Amino acid sequence: MLGPLGRIRVMLEEAENIPVGIWEDVTNILSNVSGLERFKISAPFNPKDPNGPCAQRCEPVDGWQSVDMDSSFYWKSKRGWGVYRIDAYRSENVVLGYEKYPGMQTKEGLEALIANAGGVSTPGYYTMARGWFPPSGVDLAVIPQHLMHTVVGEYVFTNTPEVCAGVDVALEGEDTAIMCLGRCGHASGWRMPATTKEPKGEFVAFKNAVGQPVRKYVVQLDSIFNLPKGDTTRLVAAIIDTSRKAAVNGNYLGVDRTGNGAGVHDILVATYHAGTKGVNPSTSPTEKRIMQEDQKVPGDEYAWLISEMWFAVRKFIEYGYLKLHPNVPQDPLFHELTGRKTEPGGAKTKVESKKAYKSRGNRSPDRADALTIMLHAVRLNLAGPPTATNAGITERLGVARQRISSIYRPEKPL
Numbered sequence: 224m225l226g227p228l229g230r231i232r233v234m235l236e237e238a239e240n241i242p243v244g245i246w247e248d249v250t251n252i253l254s255n256v257s258g259l260e261r262f263k264i265s266a267p268f269n270p271k272d273p274n275g276p277c278a279q280r281c282e283p284v285d286g287w288q289s290v291d292m293d294s295s296f297y298w299k300s301k302r303g304w305g306v307y308r309i310d311a312y313r314s315e316n317v318v319l320g321y322e323k324y325p326g327m328q329t330k331e332g333l334e335a336l337i338a339n340a341g342g343v344s345t346p347g348y349y350t351m352a353r354g355w356f357p358p359s360g361v362d363l364a365v366i367p368q369h370l371m372h373t374v375v376g377e378y379v380f381t382n383t384p385e386v387c388a389g390v391d392v393a394l395e396g397e398d399t400a401i402m403c404l405g406r407c408g409h410a411s412g413w414r415m416p417a418t419t420k421e422p423k424g425e426f427v428a429f430k431n432a433v434g435q436p437v438r439k440y441v442v443q444l445d446s447i448f449n450l451p452k453g454d455t456t457r458l459v460a461a462i463i464d465t466s467r468k469a470a471v472n473g474n475y476l477g478v479d480r481t482g483n484g485a486g487v488h489d490i491l492v493a494t495y496h497a498g499t500k501g502v503n504p505s506t507s508p509t510e511k512r513i514m515q516e517d518q519k520v521p522g523d524e525y526a527w528l529i530s531e532m533w534f535a536v537r538k539f540i541e542y543g544y545l546k547l548h549p550n551v552p553q554d555p556l557f558h559e560l561t562g563r564k565t566e567p568g569g570a571k572t573k574v575e576s577k578k579a580y581k582s583r584g585n586r587s588p589d590r591a592d593a594l595t596i597m598l599h600a601v602r603l604n605l606a607g608p609p610t611a612t613n614a615g616i617t618e619r620l621g622v623a624r625q626r627i628s629s630i631y632r633p634e635k636p637l
Contacts, residue, residue, distance in 0.1 A: 229261065230261060230262075231261065231262045231263070232262075232263050232264075232265075233249075233252075233262075233263070233264040233265070234264075234265050234266075234267075235249075235264065235265070235266040235267075236267060237267070237268055237269075238266035238267065238268040238277050239268040239269065239270070239271055239272060239275060239276075239277050240268075242584065243276055243584035243585070246276045246280075249264065252264075266280075269350050269351060269354075270349075270350055270354060270355060270356040270357075271346070271350050271356070271357070272356075273356040273357075273368050273561075274364060274368065274558065274561045274562040276584075278356060279302070279554070279558055280300055280302050280304050281300055281304065281306045282300055282301050282302075283298045283299070283300060283301070283306075284298075284299055284300065284301050286371070286372055287368060287369070287372065288369070288372045292310075292353060292355045295308065296308050296309075296310065296313075301553075301554075308354045308355070309354045310352075310353055310354050310355075311328045311333050311336070311351075311352045311353070311354070312333070312352070312353070314327050314328040314329075314333075315327060316328060316329045316330065317329065317330045317333055333352060336351055336352055337352055340352070345357075363564045363565055364561055364562070364563070364564055364565075365533045365534065365537055365563045365564065365565055365574055366533070366536065366537045366540065366560050366561050366563070367561065368561050370537070370540050370541055370561075371557050371560070371561060374540050374545070374546060374547050375415075375416055375546070375547050375548075375549055375551075375553070376413045376414055376415050376416065376424070376427075376546045376547075376548075376549070377413060377414050377424065377443065377546065377548055377549065378406075378410035378412070378413045378414075378441050378443050378546055379410055379411050379412050379413060379414060379426065380406065380408050380409065380410050381408075381409050381410060381411050381438055382408055382409055383408070384406035384407055384408030384443075385406065385407050385408060385472045385474075385475050386404065386405070386406055386469055386470050386471045386472055386475065387404075387405050387406065387407050387442070387471065387472070387475035387476070387477075387597055387600060387601050388402060388403060388404050388405070388465075388466060388469070388471045388475065388476045388477070388597055388600075389402070389403050389405075389476075389477045389478075389593045389594060389595070389596035389597025389598070389599075389600060390402045390403075390450070390462055390476075390477070390478045390479060390487075390593060390596065391479050391589045391590075391592040391593040391596060392458065392478065392479040392481070392483065392484035392487050393452050393589065399449055399452065399587070399589045400449065400450040400451070400452045400458060400589075401447065401448070401449060401450065401589040401590050401592070401593040402447070402448060402449075402450050402462065402465060402593060403444055403446065403447040403448075403590070403593045403594055403597050404444075404445050404446045404447075404465075404469050404471070405442060405443050405444045405445050405597055406442075406443045406445060407440070407441065407442045407443070407475065407601045408440065408441070409438040409439065409440055409441075410429070410438065410439055410440075410441045411428060411429060411436065411438055412426055412427050412428040412429050413426075413427055413441075413543075413546055414426050414427070415427065416549045417549070424549075429543075432612070439543070439544065439609065440544070440605070440609060441543075441544050441545070441546070442539060442544060442545045442546075442597075442598055442601050443545075443546055443548060444545070444546070444547045444548060444551055444594060444597070445548045445550075445551070446548070446550070446551060447551055447552070447556065447590055447593065447594070450462065450465075455483065455486045455487055455490065456490075458487055459487055459490045459491060459494070462478070462487070462491060462495075463491070463494065463495050466495065472496075473495055473496020473497070473498045473499050474496070474498035474499075474500075474600075474604055475600050475601055475604060476491070476495075476496065476498075476499045476500065476600060477499075477500040477502050477596040477597055477599055477600030477603075478491060478499060478500065478501055478502065478596070479502055479503075479504075479592070479596055480501035480502055480503045481503055481504065481505065484501075485501070488501035489501075500599070500600040500603055502528070502532075502596050502599055502600070503528065504527065504528050504529035504532060504592075505527060505528070505529070506527070506528050507522060507527070507528060508520075508521035508522045508524070508525045508526075508527065508528050508530065508531040509521050509522065509528070509531065509603075510522050511602060511603070511605070511608065512608045513531070513534065513535045513538050513539075513602075513608055514538055514542065514608050514609060514610065514611040515607070515608050515609065515610045515611070516610065516611045516612065517608070523571075524571060524572060525571055525572050525573070526569060526571040526572065526573040527573070527574075528599075529574055529576075529595075530571070530572055530573055530574040531599075532595040532596070532598070532599050533563060533574045533595055534572070534574075535595070535598055535599065535602060536560070536591075536594060536595050536598055538611070539598060539609075542609070542610075542611050544609050545598065555586070555590065556590045556591060556594075558585075559585075559588035559589075559590055559591035560591045560594075562580065562585055562588070563575060563580055563588065563591070564580075566579075577592075
């Protein structure tokens with residue numbers, strides 16, 4: 224090292240296979256360096272996991288929908304990385320049809336690689352031949368990556384919405400106590416994130432199958448934050464204080480009732496609102512359909528309530544009933560939402576346990592869990608499920624509403 228003239232170079236070979244903890248070290252290093260030449264880090268890898276740490280660091284500034292497998296070979300990522308993609312089809316030897324440059328991929332070698340992978344449109348084809356995350360790699364994800372492309376936005380409510388909330392309780396251990404706040408009610412449409420061309424965000428109106436304006440009963444996530452982790456009394460006090468300041472309707476407050484969370488829920492029922500919903504993901508699913516078109520009720524479709532809750536989030540996002548406010552940090556929430564997988568086998572659809580999720584090198588998905596709890600609390604207040612089509616007017620959804628005198632103003636800090 225030569226003091227201010229020193230240079231540091233780091234190479235993370237096969238970056239997708241390294242322990243997840245190394246990425247924390249990389250983040251620490253990057254936060255303490257300056258200049259373009261003093262420090263450089265390279266992380267070559269074969270793209271396999273579209274929800275892994277490498278994929279998070281590769282995501283383009285404008286999202287994955289902004290790049291294309293056939294034309295995108297370099298882009299800047301949201302986290303500031305320069306991403307270079309190597310497509311074997313663009314190798315000089317493959318383009319020329321003969322080996323002009325020894326050691327580089329050849330046409331014959333590429334054909335053998337594809338055959339060994341099982342043909343085109345297989346995971347191995349995308350990973351090894353195209354240098355692209357395989358679309359089939361998201362099949363096991365409860366919430367596919369592509370659903371994140373349009374989840375960010377803000378609904379335009381047509382009346383005063385109810386303020387809803389979800390709390391993932393953590394009193395000890397490495398998990399974090401998380402609370403999310405949102406709004407639910409009827410909306411005429413939603414606004415996309417602001418752009419230079421559309422400073423207020425482009426408005427997308429809700430319409431039925433014949434193009435008539437309709438209202439939908441929707442759920443908006445406005446904020447998500449940590450709560451002080453400690454004893455039950457302290458945590459309950461923080462939940463009540465936040466709920467009162469935000470004017471949360473107790474009927475729309477969901478609290479994790481797993482383990483020590485039972486005590487938190489019991490005290491909230493006694494001291495804040497009798498309608499506070501206790502949610503234990505390990506219990507049986509409900510009999511409330513997620514969508515009108517569902518052929519089965521959750522009790523017949525899913526194994527345990529956790530599976531119903533996660534697929535409810537997926538369906539509400541997929542059919543436009545759940546949005547994340549542009550001010551909500553996407554990292555690590557997006558990773559948590561798209562990282563949970565289903566477990567194959569069995570008569571009922573099953574979402575992997577938190578233990579299984581963490582065993583793959585992930586941190587506890589506390590933010591995503593808080594969101595699933597909030598949505599579940601809202602669903603428990605619905606008289607009927609929304610529709611997955613535009614044929615009906617969701618105005619007909621009946622909601623057991625308890626009016627509150629305060630109005631939630633998200634622009635006002637708590």
